[in-house]
Amino acid sequence: MAEKVNLYEVDATGVNLRKLCGGGINNLSMESCVAAAILPGNPDAVTIGDSKLGADTPTLRFTRQELNNFFAAYQAGEIS
Incomplete structure (x- = not known):
């Protein structure tokens, strides 16, 4: 079994978060966005x-x- 890494101990200095948008908020025309990047x-x-x-x-950090587990739970209606 691989050793679990504490993702908050990974130095992310200088990581360029990319803005990712999609979907509306409550059927309005606004898009919901996050900023994300792969950890070095x-x-x-x-x-x-x-x-x-x-x-x-x-x-x-995930x-x-x-993230796959979160999205699967959301799609299954376990998270509203």
């Missing part, structure tokens, strides 16, 4: 922040599997 040295880990806050945004 770990292609299986993603850092996500608030696109409206720019470079000063606090970030959350493995791709954690």
